[in-house]
Amino acid sequence: MANTYEMFSVRVTAVEQATPQIKRFTLAREDGQPMPAFTGGSHVIVQMKGADAKVFSNAYSLMSDPRNLSHYQIGVRLEEQSKGGSAYMHQQVEVGSLLTISTPNNLFALDAKAGRHVLIAGGIGITPFLSQLHELEGSDVPYELHYAFRSPEHGAFQGELADGAHGQNVRFYIDSLERRLDLAGLFAGLDEDAHVYVCGPKPLIDAVSDGAKKAGIADARVHFEQFAAAPASGGAFTLVLGRSGRELRVEEGMTIIQAIENVKAAQVDCLCxxxxxxxxxTAILEGEVEHFDQYLSDDEKASQQTMMLCVSRARGERLVIDL
Structure with missing residues (x-):
């Protein structure tokens, strides 16, 4: 049921300040072996050990060339309301630091059936597309990247995109200069075999999703990724641990994992x-769930068989899970 990852140790070999809020970290295996193979759009889970043995775990897109496995690169944005992970990466991690990361997983791969790839990035959402651009080099399938950000200084990796091999395929949209992406115009001219990919803040993902629907683009041709989980929303409910019969109250604004951990009701593994x-x-035994994860497919969510305890919630007043 649950996904399993191999974890391994890496050393930070380079740190670059890409924008005032974004740093690029280069990671290499401590044992000198090649990194595990990955495809464009993949992510890894990075574990960081803070003070008082507190462990932070965040998911970050791999932005380096999948053909070069001597190292990985990730881009980390310092979040204003950091849960600890991004602040740790920015304030504590330097060249020579050791981190633990997972083997890669890909929930945002390029679709092999696409006749055209339309990539739309907002802010730090540029990172998965950088590895995908490497994959698209020399491809017969046309592609284009539309990259939106607040102001010139927040356009991470803008220079290398504009001056590199993909320069003629990249368009930049800068809010402060009144250069804004016209989604309706973009979608109006797309062929029926074009696929749209979007990564960035939730408002951008929602705008792309809504715009694609209005343009008649099938859901199967629209792909999105958003690592920053939406805040837990929805009313309080009763959670029942099916194996013990123990009942817990999951309050508004609280996740199921938090409710379980607050009273040490069960041991739950969750990396991200x-x-x-x-x-x-985790399996659902009774009740229905509002799914907020990106791991399960739409069909799996509709089947109401399993759920992700870290972000999803009960749809009603009571939920029984196999724990």
Missing amino acids: REGVCGTCE
């Missing part, structure tokens, strides 16, 4: 806490 790794997948 953002609905992308799959390690906390």
Whole structure:
């Protein structure tokens, strides 16, 4: 059921300040062996050990060339309301630091059936597309990247995109300069075999999803990724642990994992806490769930068989899970 990952140790070999809020980290295996193979759009889980033995786990897209396995690169944005992980990466991690990361997983791969790839990035959402651009080099399938950000200084990796091999395929949209992406115009001219990919803040993902629907683009041709989990929303409910019969109250604004951990009711493994790794997948015994993860497919969500405890919630007043 739940996904499993191999974890291994890496050393930070380079740190670059890409924008005032984004750093690029280069990681290499401590044992000198090649990194595990990956495909464009993949992510890894990074574990960081803070003070008082507190462990942070965040998912980050791999942005380096999948053909070069001597190292990985990730981009980390310092979040204003950091749960600890991004602040740790920015404030504590330097060249020579050791981290533990997972083997890669890909929930955002390029679709092999696409006749055209339309990539739409907002802010830090540029990172998965950088590895995909490497895959698209020399491809017969046309592609284009549309990259939106607030102001020139927040356009991470803008220079290398504009000056590199993909320069003629990249368009930049800068809010402060009144250059804004016209989604309706973009979608109006797409062929029926074009696929749309979007990564960035939730408002951008929602705008792309809504715009694609209005343009008649089938859901199967629209792909999105958003690592920052939406805040837990929805009313309080009763959670029943099916194996013990123990009942817990999951309050509004609280996740199921938090409710379980607050009273040490059960041991739950979860690497990412953002609905992308799959390690906390748990069977639903009674009740229905509002799914907020990105791990399960739409069909799996509709089947109401399993859920991710880190982000999803009960749809009603009571939920029984196999724990």
